[in-house]
Amino acid sequence: MNEKLSLTELQLIIRDSLYLALPDMYWVIAEISEIKENFAGHCYLELIEKHPEEKNVRARAKAIIWNNRYRFLKSFFENITGESLKEGLKILVKTKVEYHEVYGLSLVITDIDPAFTIGEMALKRQMIIKKLEQEGVFSMNKEIDFPFVPQRIAVISSKNAAGYSDFINQLTGNSYGYVFYTALIETIMQGPETEHSVISALDKIADYSGLFDLVVIIRGGGSQTDLSWFDSYNIAYHVTQFPLPVLTGIGHDKDMSVTDMVSNRSLKTPTAVADFLIDCVAEAENNIMELSSQIVDGSRKIAEKNRNRIEESRIRLIPLSRVMISGIKDNLTVKIIEMINTAKEYIIRSGLKPANLESKLISAF
Structure with missing residues (x-):
């Protein structure tokens, strides 16, 4: 075939051929690798398929959801799944193949099946949980002894998050006047950087673990759809290996992330984490006061018991001492008489008269 075609003509032939070969809509399973919404409200995606074992990309395609469909599909998907359309999410979408002479091949998405994504998300969570259990690390952080007085706290959060402010305000405004030391x-x-950022924060704290009693991971003020960023094997594994107890306040009433599941304690909100810590210190104070009272009462009982023993000993010693004194006196009298008799004999031998020496000496005693 010697016919010469312009590039546009060739592109049009490709377009028409695709329309003839692929005239229908197709349900396609793919993973979102990139997603962005432009100023006009259109959603542009890059869809990929990875090799199930090697993690290599085996297929890639551009996709678009026009704004008139995107508004509906976005709201529909989030309401059903509790998740936003984002990188790393596996989806089942209804598409039509289109080809443009300038922009090339793209898939126009007209519908999405949230049930498929829910199943994939649940499967992913279960696989992470199973892997942690098989490695024998799932409960490791729960087994760390909780500090008696948890006052030195490393906080993993965003300083601009409403949840962080709630946590700090609740701690500092506690009615007991307890002092807590926090380091943010x-x-x-x-977002996609969550995993790397949280792990980096844990590593920094681990380098100074001797300065802290525990770690809290708190998230507040964001969308519930962001919770799945904590369904991360790498974050969860780092928590299980951490040398200090880790508390989380990133969950919701209905859902718990894998990170929540492996932490030492999981609470619903940052405020709930603060209340828990305040209650721990209050309980420690009550235990100390009770122990102090027991020590005082015990000391009083011991002192009273010893006082009674001393009094009993005194009472027993009085008659005994009288008997001892009487015996000593009798022995002394006998000795004196013996001395007098000896003196009398000496005086008689000397030709002297003893007079009343004996009676005088005895009467002296």
């Missing part, structure tokens, strides 16, 4: 490690708490 600024962390990204939503």
